Amino acid sequence: MSNRGSITLSELQGKLTMLEVACHRCERHGRVSAARLKHGADTGLPDLWESLAGDCPNARTTALNSRCAIYYPELPALFAAPAGRRRKRA
16 A cells, blocks of 8 residues: 555555546546556556546546546455454444
8 A cells, every 4th residue: 555545556466457446527438558557556546547547528627516436347346455354443
């Protein structure tokens, strides 16, 4: 995990070959080869949004409520704590 608390590219190595990417605000959805992500191993996934948004018309809008909202649908299952190790809510 990066010093900002995000998952890094190095943490994905060996866990998956294709990274699923989707957007909460539009219907864009796809997969990208994890090997083709040409960023440093310590790059956090939030830092990839601009390059992954590609030609989306909402990628560079100044209206925060319209900007791309990229997420990675398969990551929760990859990094979920085993049932016996989950934190209990207070």
